[in-house]
Amino acid sequence: MTAYLVRRTLQSVVLLWIVSVAVFVLIHTAPGGAAVLQNPDLSRDQIAQFRANLGLDAPLPVQYVRWLHGVLRGDFGRSYNTVEPVARLVETRLPNTLLLTGIALGLAVLLAIPLGVASATHRNTPIDRLVAVLSFLGISTPVFWLGIVLIVVCSVQFRILPAGGMYQIGEPFSVGDRVRHLLMPVFVLMTANLAEVTRYTRSAMIDALGEDYVRTARAKGLPGPAVLFRHALRNALIPVITIVGVYLPRAVSATAITETVFSWPGMGQLALQSAATRDYPVVLGTTLAIAVFAVAGSLLTDLAYGYADPRIRLG
């Protein structure tokens, strides 16, 4: 087990390192360069001075080693645009993203499992068909469009919910205000993840219900719900856990888009803005932070997998 953990962690570190190299090379070889250097008011000498100050005149490998050296000591550099340290930017944005994603993903799983189970136990009935149609709609709806439609309905037409942001400017913090700002983004993000998990729960549940141990449990006279939840569902959840792991990278993109639609001040929005202005240190910092979470997530799901199913020996 320990050996497995060590190996997986090492693999993850290598993966993250490759991501950092890829991102670094990509953004630095881009024609044009950082947006701050595009300012037409600057003279050629001033731009050269800026480049030298930012260390951009050194050869690429040297720049990378300098950056990596900083990262290993916890220094991710400063934003070109706002001169704030990247670490502090990430620190202020990360909790907002975790709040939004945590609630949305939690709700999605809590809803998807009963839906999937109901759909599997009522196979080929109207309930099953309804769930199937809804999940088809769910995977086919563009996340951002659902957000815009909600804004049109709830904010423009009925004016009951704020169109974006995280709090009402100029008002003291209150839980009610935060919840009002959270409602639409959480709903959008939840919908984006709900359909996929429901579909996998359904098919895993159908497989489990066809197994011998379910027949045995029924034959020895266990009540229906006990068979369903204690025997079938526990086994069905194993493949569902893997799918959630595989699915994490996609959930990250949905989060970034949702944050942009609702101007939610999170990591995704920060990454998008910095990519648009080519704020290199911020692009690197945010991409790396997001990659760390995605990789850690997939490691955790693998561990959960081994925990849920003792037959699987991690090693």
Place this chain on the structure above:
Amino acid sequence: MAAMQAVSRTRVSEVAPRQFWRHVAWRRFCANWGAVVAAVFLLVMYATAAGGPLLSRYSPNAVDIANTNAAPSAEHWLGTDESGRDVLARLIAGARTTMTVGLIAMIIAIVIGALVGSLAGYCGGWIDSVLMRFTDGMMAIPYFFLVLVAVAALGPSFHNIVVMIGLISWMVVARIVRGEVLRYRGVDFVLAAQAIGAKPARVLARHILPQAGPVLIVAATFGVANAILLESALSYLGLGIQPPQASWGNMLSNAQAYVWENPRLPIYPGVLILCTVLAYNFLGDALRDALDPRYREGNM
């Protein structure tokens, strides 16, 4: 269903099994009316994309400052946008962009996926493990950010977008193809082909990959759906197709900016994206039921 299974057991003795299967697959497909509707809808969309400029009196980029945010009327069936451009004309132009991106990106993904998958499956050994670890790695990265960084770096031109989407969508195809290659690698007709001295490339191309055809068609159908969603998301974020060229995604990002003045604007492109992606997903599902023997029992 029972009758069909009885027939399928006699398949071996059929004179022309391939033709027979095509017939069965076609019948299964047509029995699924949702899929037929989806196919017809997609045909109409492609016809619209091909017909393009012929279908509208207005140029998609013609600005009319005197007539902005107009309501639907006899002149402008769906009204005009914030610059007085005809919404219908822009939707038609957007159809051309979006449908093309979806198709080409999918073809790129299939080609890369088939190459990686068949190399890994056929060669085995360390080539297999390196290629598959690479595929897993690609799947573990939040690919959206790779695209984002790449587009920010290389610039959001039409073919950069198409290539980028293709480059991040091949992993599922690679896994499917590898699985199929492994399945058929030791089968008699492949061994026979190898025994008479066929080169690996020929064995793969003529004997193994055609077996993977049905599975690939299904993967390709879902692939187009994903590519279209990805393109519209990127264009919405301003990192995809650049205005004034219309794409359904960038029409939505304009629409959101003017949502207070003209709340009708976001409806049309969104509904079109939704319907197109939905049609592709329906089609993929129906094709899987019709073509892939492992889903014949209808348990997915």
